[in-house]
Amino acid sequence: MKEVYINKISKYLPNRPISNDEMEEKLGIINGKTSKGRRIVLRNNQIKTRYYAIDDNGNITHNNAQLAKEAIMGLCDDDFKIEDIQLLSCGTSSPDQMLPSHAAMVHGFLKNGNIEINSPSGACCSGMNALKYGYLSVKSGQTENAVCTGSERASTWIKSQIFEDELKYLETLEDNPILAFNKDFLRWMLSDGAGAFLLENIPKGNNALKIEWMEGYSYAHEMEACMYAGGDKMEDGFLKPWSEYPSHEWSKKSIFAIKQDVKLLGENILVKGVDSLKKAIEKHNVKPENIDYYLPHISSYYFKDNLYKEMVAQGVEIPWENWFMNLSKVGNVGAGSIYIMLEELVNSGKLKKGETILLSVPESARFSYAYALLTVC
Template sequence: MFEVYITKAAKYLPNEAVSNDEMENYLGLINDTASKARRIILRNNKIATRYYAVDKNGNSTHNNTELTRNAVVQLFDDNFTPQDLEVLSCGTSSPDVLAPSHAAMVHGLLKNKSVELNSSSGICCSGMNALKFGYLSVKSGNSKNAICTGSEKVSTWLAAQKYSHEIINLKSLEEQPIIAFKKDFLRWMLSDGAGAFLLENKPREGAVSLKIEWMESYSYAYELETCMYAGGDKLANGEIKPWSDFTPEQWLNESVFAVKQDVKLLDEFILPKGVESMSHAMTKNNITAEQVDYFLPHVSSNFFVEGLKNGLNEKGIVLTDEKWFMNLLRVGNVGSASIYIALEELLYSGKLKKGDRILLSVPESGRFSFAYAYLTVC
């Protein structure tokens, strides 16, 4: 078994940062009416700017494949060229097409040589799943290197015309912000972008590298219903009816392809299961909060931060505020790419010193999955 290092990281955020007041210029107005929930939701999630791969007319400037390629090519240099790449592992929840796979589409733009491909589907954890595939490939000796990515292109999914045939229920929003999370919440939180890591079996000389000590993943799908979904609708019995069982008329009239959340499940389980799984991961690998210098939690909204802190504290995992590293307020929630973009920022911030330990935490409300990685600065 070989050691595995993140030797380089890159991100690609399309176009210019979009402020809160500009958002509806890009996403449009549902039923030609300004959202009554937007300001309330933004007040809760605290996001100030985000990025869209569309212009103000709603026309795409990049697709997901192009966003990913634009992050990947930044990893190439004189020491590691496109011809050196052995594995390309890509995760996303918003592929451009149902088939071929996202990784195959990205490889098609790279035009380098034959490589092993892996595409990880899902929601936020798809980026971590892509990373784990590359990690295990290099660790096992199957390959000497891998490029792993997380990327999202959701702005066109959130365009107003996708919802214009449906009335959004935002009753009691002021008293219960969780109510707005089903659909309108997502319009004012999700954003576009891509991140990429280069994994190698030895650290880079003269540069900061991050050794991957371990990765852990947990799923609670065996006991919990679907919470976040797209391409279907939830029935009264909790089952998901797939898009292929709807008529084309229903696809539009019932916003079948819109991203949705079961807000009651989200409120009840996202934090407790996150705390439970993180506690398991740390106990299994025999680390404590004192052995974490930087904690990078992917959170969908600042709304959840205090609850997560309190839940971890109750479990005896006390991570003081100076250990938390987040960029949600500046780049928004980029789904599977968020953890890549956050770690890239920390890696090149000048803050890291040899021996520092970093804990990555990524939840996914799809059917409640959680992924973790523990890194050491070399």
Template sequence: MQNVYITRASKFLPNQPVDNDEMEDFLGIINQIPSKARRIVLRNNGIKTRFYALNKAGIVTHSNAELTKNAILNLLNNDFTTNQIEVLSCGTSTPDLLLPSHAAMVHGLLQNNNSVELNSSSGVCNSGMNALKYGYLSVKSGNSKNAVCTGSERVSTWMKAEKFENEIENLKDLEEQPIIAFRKDFLRWMLSDGAAAFLLQDSPNEDQLSLKIEWMESYSYAHQLETCMYAGGDKLENGEMKPWSDYSSAEWLKQSVFSLKQDVKILNDNILIKGVESMKSAMDKHQLSSDQIDYLLPHVSSNFFVQGLFDEFSKKGIHVPLEKWFMNLSKVGNVGSASIFLMVEELFNQGNLKKGDRIMLCVPESGRFSYSYAYLTVV
């Protein structure tokens, strides 16, 4: 088995940062009434700026595939070009199309001269880690000498006010406030666009630092817990999911079937507990102690969860001081599957790492409660 190293990391964040007061200028106002949830959500999540692949006129500036392509191009140079890529593994929650796959669309935009092996990982936040693991296992097994792995999201177009206008009359009929239900509205103030990419190789950089991937682990609790975050369907009273293809085309708009939704109660009851349970399992499996973590990179959707996660870790004997936690949520927002890539990219390229540093990546996914972990060493 080969050693696997992240030798380069890059990002692409579209347009200019959007601050909290500008958000509805880009996403629009539903039913001509400013959101009552926006300030509450923003106060809790701690996000100050984010990026949208939109302009203020609501015109799209980049597709998801274009965001990803640009991140990959920022990764490469004359020493390693698109023609040298052997595996292209792309993860996203928000592909441009149902099919062809996201990776195929990205490959088409790269316009390189060679065929490559493709992998598209779907899901929610873990789709980026799953894409990374595919590339990691390909290089580790000797199947390939390199892999380009990406995480990307373009969710802003899903959150535009026009996507919810057809639901307004439904809500009035139910004697609700003439805004979309909170489980949909709060996500409009949480999510951002962007992409990031890693180059994985079977040998480290000769003249600069690399990140050796020591191991990766993944866990799912779908056998225990019902769906929490979803799109392209709706949740029935009994907890079962009804897919978009079982609705009439008229219902797609009336019920905003394709909007992104989250069951907040299930999220709050389970996301931290299962996260700590899976983290403990991964650390026990690899006989890893808390003092062997110099940087903890947790993907948290909101700063609201940080203290709770720290407290739950402590209850399980995982003692990683908050000063060892590295996050950039406040600057780039929650970019879903790209968030962990963006954290690693910033940490890797800011110049503060030194040989021997040990980094733990933690990514939860509330879709049906999945978790991914990776342990890296700086070499």
């Protein structure tokens, strides 16, 4: 088995940062009324700015695959050219289409010859699953390098036009139609962007990070869907897919909109998260107090204090001073968040040889969690 190193990290955030007061202008006002939930959600998540692949004239500037391609180009220079990529592994929650795969579309934009591609599906953990595929490929000697990405273009999934037909339909049923909170909630949470890692089997440069191990855990065997798109949840928790609805109901029910069961999220995301964290660090005999940098992907600062309290309750407390996050500046970029977070930490100049970094990514879709321990070389 080979050792595996993250030798380069790149990010791509489209256009300019968007403030809280500009969000509704960018995404559109639904049914002529400003959202009642917007200020509550923003007050809780404490995100100040985020990025959208939408310019100031309302034009779409990039699709998801193009965002990932731009992040990958940031890895390339005279020492590592785009034609040197042996494996491309791309994760996202918001692919541009159901088929072809996301990685195939990214490869199509790169135009860099025959390479192996991989497209893990899912939500936030898809970015970590993309990383693990590349990690295992390089570790096993199948390839000498791998480029892994996490990216999202959520903005077009949450624009007002997605919900217009549903609101028109509701107007025929009631006097005061409003968008359900499980759909409105995510409009003020999600952001666009992409991050990319270059993995190689020897360390290079001044900021190489050795991947010590990666672990993943799913709780789908005991939990129903919490965040979903392309279907609707029945009262018994069964997720009915879009393909079982007549086409005229797709827009009436906003079937393809992304939705969040907020109650289920609040009751389980932290408890299951710390349970999985405990499993991972105990398996590898890691003491939480010895982790120099803890990078938790959280969707909202609302969860930060309670995550810490749950760590204390389960005996895996990581000291506050070792936490590193950039959610307030870049927003929740889903599968891309952990890439963008690590890029900022590496470029901060803070890292010292021998320090450890724990990447922690939850996924509320049906409660999955992924972890990676890195050492600064």
